[in-house]
Amino acid sequence: MFANTKVIKDIIPPKIASAKLHNLALVLFATVMMTIPFGASPYPLTVMVDVGLYSIISMGLILFMGLAGQISLGHAAFFGCGAYISGILTTEYHIAPWLALFLAALITGSIAALIGRLIFRLHGLILAGVTLALNLVFFYLVSSLVDVTGGTMGMMNIPPLSWGQFTSQNLLFNYYLVWIVVILLLVFSLNLADSRAGRALRALNIHAGGSEYAAQVLGVNVTRYKVWVFVLSAVYASLAGSIYAHYTRIIEPNSFMVQSSAMLALMVITGGRSSPWGALLGAGLIVGLRQILRELIPALVGELSGAYELIAYGIILALMLLFLPGGLISLGRRAVPKRESSQDED
Amino acid sequence: MNSATALQIFFSSLNLGSIYAALGLGLFVVYSVTRVLNLAQGEFIMLGGMLTVNFYQVGIPLFVSIVMAIALTILAGLVLYRFFFYPARRSSGATKVFLTLSFAFIVDGIALRVWGWEFRSLPAFFNTQSFQLWGATIFGQTPWVTGITFLMVTGLFLFFGRTIWGKALRACANEPLGARLVGISIERMTLFAFSLAAGLGAAVGALITPLTMTSYSIGLPLTAKGLLAAFVGGITRAEGVVLGGFVYGMIEAVTAGTVPGGYHNVIAPLILAIIFVARRRGLLATSQEG
Amino acid sequence: MKTNLASLKIAMTSRKKHKKYASGTSLLEVKNVSKTFGVLTVLKNVSFSAQEGNILVIIGPNGAGKSTLLKLTSGLLPLEEGEIWFKQQRLNGLAPHYIASLGITQLFQDIQLFLNMSVIENVMVGCHLSSKTDFVSSGLRLGWAKADEKMIFKRAMSQLSLVGLKDKAFSSPISLSWGQQKLVGLARALATSADLLLLDEPYSGLLGDEIEWLNQLILGLRRQGMTIIIIEHLTDILMGIADQVIVLDHGEKIAEGTPAKIKSNKIVIDAYLGDESSKMDG
Numbered sequence: 008m009f010a011n012t013k014v015i016k017d018i019i020p021p022k023i024a025s026a027k028l029h030n031l032a033l034v035l036f037a038t039v040m041m042t043i044p045f046g047a048s049p050y051p052l053t054v055m056v057d058v059g060l061y062s063i064i065s066m067g068l069i070l071f072m073g074l075a076g077q078i079s080l081g082h083a084a085f086f087g088c089g090a091y092i093s094g095i096l097t098t099e100y101h102i103a104p105w106l107a108l109f110l111a112a113l114i115t116g117s118i119a120a121l122i123g124r125l126i127f128r129l130h131g132l133i134l135a136g137v138t139l140a141l142n143l144v145f146f147y148l149v150s151s152l153v154d155v156t157g158g159t160m161g162m163m164n165i166p167p168l169s170w171g172q173f174t175s176q177n178l179l180f181n182y183y184l185v186w187i188v189v190i191l192l193l194v195f196s197l198n199l200a201d202s203r204a205g206r207a208l209r210a211l212n213i214h215a216g217g218s219e220y221a222a223q224v225l226g227v228n229v230t231r232y233k234v235w236v237f238v239l240s241a242v243y244a245s246l247a248g249s250i251y252a253h254y255t256r257i258i259e260p261n262s263f264m265v266q267s268s269a270m271l272a273l274m275v276i277t278g279g280r281s282s283p284w285g286a287l288l289g290a291g292l293i294v295g296l297r298q299i300l301r302e303l304i305p306a307l308v309g310e311l312s313g314a315y316e317l318i319a320y321g322i323i324l325a326l327m328l329l330f331l332p333g334g335l336i337s338l339g340r341r342a343v344p345k346r347e348s349s350q351d352e353d
Numbered sequence: 354m355n356s357a358t359a360l361q362i363f364f365s366s367l368n369l370g371s372i373y374a375a376l377g378l379g380l381f382v383v384y385s386v387t388r389v390l391n392l393a394q395g396e397f398i399m400l401g402g403m404l405t406v407n408f409y410q411v412g413i414p415l416f417v418s419i420v421m422a423i424a425l426t427i428l429a430g431l432v433l434y435r436f437f438f439y440p441a442r443r444s445s446g447a448t449k450v451f452l453t454l455s456f457a458f459i460v461d462g463i464a465l466r467v468w469g470w471e472f473r474s475l476p477a478f479f480n481t482q483s484f485q486l487w488g489a490t491i492f493g494q495t496p497w498v499t500g501i502t503f504l505m506v507t508g509l510f511l512f513f514g515r516t517i518w519g520k521a522l523r524a525c526a527n528e529p530l531g532a533r534l535v536g537i538s539i540e541r542m543t544l545f546a547f548s549l550a551a552g553l554g555a556a557v558g559a560l561i562t563p564l565t566m567t568s569y570s571i572g573l574p575l576t577a578k579g580l581l582a583a584f585v586g587g588i589t590r591a592e593g594v595v596l597g598g599f600v601y602g603m604i605e606a607v608t609a610g611t612v613p614g615g616y617h618n619v620i621a622p623l624i625l626a627i628i629f630v631a632r633r634r635g636l637l638a639t640s641q642e643g
Numbered sequence: 644m645k646t647n648l649a650s651l652k653i654a655m656t657s658r659k660k661h662k663k664y665a666s667g668t669s670l671l672e673v674k675n676v677s678k679t680f681g682v683l684t685v686l687k688n689v690s691f692s693a694q695e696g697n698i699l700v701i702i703g704p705n706g707a708g709k710s711t712l713l714k715l716t717s718g719l720l721p722l723e724e725g726e727i728w729f730k731q732q733r734l735n736g737l738a739p740h741y742i743a744s745l746g747i748t749q750l751f752q753d754i755q756l757f758l759n760m761s762v763i764e765n766v767m768v769g770c771h772l773s774s775k776t777d778f779v780s781s782g783l784r785l786g787w788a789k790a791d792e793k794m795i796f797k798r799a800m801s802q803l804s805l806v807g808l809k810d811k812a813f814s815s816p817i818s819l820s821w822g823q824q825k826l827v828g829l830a831r832a833l834a835t836s837a838d839l840l841l842l843d844e845p846y847s848g849l850l851g852d853e854i855e856w857l858n859q860l861i862l863g864l865r866r867q868g869m870t871i872i873i874i875e876h877l878t879d880i881l882m883g884i885a886d887q888v889i890v891l892d893h894g895e896k897i898a899e900g901t902p903a904k905i906k907s908n909k910i911v912i913d914a915y916l917g918d919e920s921s922k923m924d925g
Binding site: 080125126131135136139140141142143144147148151214265266269272276310313314316317318320321323324325329 | 451459465573
Binding site for chain 1: 719758
């Protein structure tokens with residue numbers, strides 16, 4: 008109809024699943040996750056803890072990237088914020104680990120709010136570039152502040168979280184801690200997605216067919232929502248970071264670099280941007296793939312799998328983007344027919 | 354600060370500035386045709402350096418190695434276009450950006466597999482000695498880096514501003530329908546843009562390796578810095594990108610020379626980010642774009 | 644569209660009547676508004692006022708600045724020269740979402756439905772201002788948040804019924820015809836309970852029945868006390884329902900008055916209407 012029509016190949020269709028289905032799925036999922044440890048050996052449980060941690064960050068990222076349609080290539084920095092702040096508070100200031108966890112989330116959220124207010128006039132791709140650069144800044148900052156963070160050597164001897172006689176030295180404790188947080192956040196995220204705030208966020212998702220202009224004239228405070236969802240996703244990442252720090256007890260800057268941010272984006276895109284479930288799918292798949300490669304490659308080729316992992320991630324990301332832009336989640340939905348749209352995107 | 358140090362910083366600024374300008378231009382070339390950020394630009398630089406090292410270490414003469422490296426990197430750029438970008442040409446900008454990211458992953462993985470994780474270096478191109486110039490110590494390689502990137506930058510600048518081809522390239526992003534109507538093939542232009550960006554990146558990579566060493570992982574951080582430099586200047590215009598590059602180079606040189614430790618890597622990007630946010634669209638971009 | 648006009652009339656009377664704004668003063672006052680983009684002057688010193696409960700139609704050739712005027716009113720474009728007053732409040736410099744909360748909403752020429760949501764969800768976004776649930780209360784599904792959500796759903800459904808598309812509530816907007824999408828956009832705008840509705844070429848792309856349907860809808864809304872500003876090209880139809888007409892040409896207001904006056908205004912006929920009326924019958 009207008010001169011600038013384009014066929015948008017990767018429009019994500021609306022979610023019209025029923026609430027009952029979701030509740031059932033949630034209950035089933037929770038039950039399964041809680042009972043897995045009985046009769047499982049330590050190795051799979053360790054992997055599951057990783058999956059859980061990545062799921063938490065990814066869920067936050069999905070709210071930001073999937074729902075609101077923004078791009079962040081620097082979320083590993085928030086993961087790192089949570090980890091380092093928790094570490095510093097407990098090792099330097101001897102604050103109790105649980106309190107440190109909470110404070111870290113608060114501080115990270117505030118930092119995100121500050122950054123968010125500054126960069127939110129930026130759109131799409133420029134935002135991607137700036138978040139990438141900010142991740143870099145975080146990395147160098149942490150590497151340089153040797154006295155506070157241990158620099159590139161890392162921070163050690165972070166005290167574990169404890170509950171009665173259980174500490175995060177205990178694998179089972181970690182597993183349950185992580186997965187209970189995952190389930191709680193999953194419920195929270197699902198509720199959020201299907202609410203007034205969730206609709207407002209989705210309205211901002213230009214890439215998936217939303218419209219900021221329309222949202223504005225309907226009374227949606229675009230800037231405020233963008234900042235809030237950014238803060239929320241940062242808090243999710245921070246929680247994961249703190250748990251991670253108290254669990255592994257050693258953290259170093261390299262884990263929070265740009266490559267990790269890219270991997271998070273990979274998980275989100277693979278699982279499916281449009282629903283928090285996608286985070287679990289994505290995290291599960293990518294971590295699973297990573298483990299398989301770590302087993303297989305040394306056996307088959309006799310080398311370390313690092314390089315092959317990178318290549319695999321790249322290929323999967325490309326395949327997803329080209330053939331299944333809605334992620335694996337979209338397999339459970341009706342396919343959307345290609346359709347001319349008069350939206351000008353980007 | 355004595356004049357020798359000041360001079361050192363000055364030369365360092367020129368050097369870093371022209372590198373960042375060249376980096377930014379590589380990004381600009383692709384952006385101006387496609388409105389997409391090529392997150393794999395840093396990988397082109399990495400490839401330029403690593404391939405040159407590879408060929409040189411096998412015994413091929415240095416300059417032939419460089420040429421071969423550039424050629425192969427251009428090939429990589431073509432692969433990026435044909436297999437990653439072109440199939441997605443109808444998808445959104447974000448998808449295309451992530452596709453360049455996936456390409457970056459794959460290239461990094463292959464690089465890691467082929468060359469391992471160690472850093473590698475090259476001897477300086479002509480004079481391996483450092484020399485003194487008005488009291489400042491300069492590595493032999495530096496004038497080459499500065500000079501050649503400067504030439505490339507100027508060349509590209511003129512190309513985009515003055516020649517028909519350059520204008521055609523920019524038309525592709527600004528006015529795709531109009532461009533098609535006058536007979537410009539957007540696909541061919543995009544192909545050209547990727548090749549140019551790849552070649553440019555590779556040349557820069559080969560040039561800076563004697564100075565800063567190279568390894569499989571330098572790609573993404575370089576891209577990040579290049580993006581920042583380009584944004585600050587205004588990624589919509591070539592002049593802006595060049596200016597941004599020099600501003601970044603200057604800030605980094607100054608902070609590296611005055612602030613102890615590795616903090617210059619923190620402060621420089623931060624200052625740039627602040628400038629960018631305050632200015633909001635880059636120092637030179639027109640009010641409509643950005 | 645199969646629903647008939649009679650049922651529309653019934654639906655319209657059941658709609659809540661608009662509160663009358665302080666009578667005597669204009670609802671919207673545009674004073675000496677100008678807008679330039681770089682060297683291009685799109686609007687030059689335009690002034691007019693809209694009375695509550697009126698339908699004001701803005702006509703003029705393409706590029707006359709009509710859409711720009713609407714966007715300046717709703718806040719999507721910054722207003723630097725001139726003033727716009729709504730309910731005796733100055734709109735200069737206010738954010739669009741705030742202006743929306745004051746009671747102005749807009750329907751775009753290309754509608755801009757949220758393609759990533761179902762039809763009913765689109766309309767539910769229209770109810771955004773009538774609720775206060777935020778992130779936390781939504782995420783935790785607090786009691787009042789749930790009640791709020793139900794209320795929004797019901798409101799949205801009734802707006803959708805008003806435009807006759809209740810059975811399409813759970814479809815994707817992509818599957819609707821252009822005319823139906825227009826109506827969804829209108830339902831969404833109406834859900835805001837705005838006092839001033841800005842319609843940018845609402846009739847474009849509508850065929851046959853749909854035009855009359857929209858007419859009846861607009862007339863019905865006026866009966867409810869809503870003020871509507873419409874930009875259109877189909878001057879013939881609009882002359883029938885307009886209370887007030889404003890003619891813009893090259894960014895300047897060249898005429899203003901009742902439809903009858905405008906039709907016989909020589910300047911207008913020369914500039915614009917002349918070609919139109921010779922093409923149309925009667």
